[in-house]
Amino acid sequence: MSADTSKPTVSLNPPWNRILKDDTVTLICHENNSLEVNSAVWTHNNIRLEETSSRLNIVKARIQDSGEYRCQNKDSIPSEPVYLGVFAGWLLLQASAEVVTEGESFHIRCHGWRNQNVSKVTYYRNGIALKYWYDSIDMSITNVTVRDGGRYFCTGCIRRQNHTSDPLNITVKKGELAKQEEDPWREKGDRDPPPACSGCSTQQGTAVAPCESAGLRGGAGLRHRRPPHLRALMGLLARVTRAHLWDLGEDYTRYREMDARPVKLCPSIRMAIPGLISKPAAAPGGEHCHVSD
Known part of the structure; x- marks a missing residue:
């Protein structure tokens, strides 16, 4: 024993x-x-x-x-x-x-x-x-x-x-059960949601307020707020939006040149458009511009 x-x-x-x-x-x-x-x-x-x-x-x-x-x-x-x-x-x-x-x-x-x-x-x-x-x-x-x-x-x-x-x-x-019910969508390793901010904008310059700070790439800390059906919807939105921004071409390049301030992206948009972080868009003249802030 x-x-x-x-x-x-x-x-x-x-x-x-x-x-x-x-x-x-x-x-x-x-x-x-x-x-x-x-x-x-x-x-x-x-x-x-x-x-x-x-x-x-x-x-x-x-x-x-x-x-x-x-x-x-x-x-x-x-x-x-x-x-x-x-x-x-x-x-x-x-x-x-x-x-x-x-x-x-x-x-x-x-x-x-x-x-x-x-x-x-x-x-x-x-x-x-x-x-x-x-x-x-x-x-x-x-x-x-x-x-x-x-x-x-x-x-x-x-x-x-x-x-x-x-x-x-x-x-x-x-x-333990109360902790899980309090945050049912939280995934292991997720960070807490970032603080709120105002004045965020989309790629077309349309104001979106209020939204979370644009300091976190990829919408870190927000995954636990998305139920499965919303993740599927955001995935569809990502594909549509990437295709649309890819066609902006010269217009988007000129927009970045006219506005010296970096474009603030809401984390929800970053989350929906992962291509904005790493995939460069071809600009006229063979140059490349990164669609990011």
């Missing part, structure tokens, strides 16, 4: 990794099949503890009990660390997770010191009230989005006194 398959895990009961001073919590060492191990070696901040059973009980927690806990069976490697934070105060906001992915759920709880009853509870996110309950009730946030991330805290009444918890940051990460 490989080391990875025999690595144990640590769970908490109750399942909160933030507790108040004098609270009680039990850490349980599980095998990879979720069964409790027969015996375990426990460490706290890499210091070996005397406990050798599968359960480590912390009764009347102290501030110094905060830190990283690991367990290890005799035939396994140490588990991943579980962090336990012990705080002093009247109220504590507890969360089932501090980092979640879009689409998942998490729970928050307004916990009173020594499990005293908390009434008139209000939960806040980024200073805005979310929910109010006369009695202390856990709040569930399901199918989360990035907007659900932020600084959470709660207020409540203990023994007719108002108290406020310290804030807790909860981070919501984007899921």
Whole structure:
């Protein structure tokens, strides 16, 4: 059996990794099949503890009990660390997770010191009230989005006194599916779209505004905006436009001589007419002029 398959895990009961001073919590060492191990070696901040059973009980927690806990069976490697934070105060906001992915759920709880009853509870996110309950009730946030991330805290009444918890940051990460749906046409290696500009022109001098900057050749960064049916249409446009510009001949050469400024081409036109970048057009007198800026 490989080391990875025999690595144990640590769970908490109750399942909160933030507790108040004098609270009680039990850490349980599980095998990879979720069964409790027969015996375990426990460490706290890499210091070996005397406990050798599968359960480590912390009764009347102290501030110094905060830190990283690991367990290890005799035939396994140490588990991943579980962090336990012990705080002093009247109220504590507890969360089932501090980092979640879009689409998942998490729970928050307004916990009173020594499990005293908390009434008139209000939960806040980024200073805005979310929910109010006369009695202390856990709040569930399901199918989360990035907007659900932020600084959470709660207020409540203990023994007719108002108290406020310290804030807790909860981070919501984007899921892989959400990233793909956000940019479905993006191809590997594409750059971001260039900044907008005005005053772009076609070969005939017709103003086209607004459009993207002409600084990127070949329409780089725009491919991911084109669905398949549009790519086919642009390919047809490219063939027609190349043939038309090839016939301009002397008129186009004179146009370039009269206007000293380089012609700005919209990236969408560059993209549609790849021949403008590399293929020279024959000019009168045997000379060649490049149809580009």
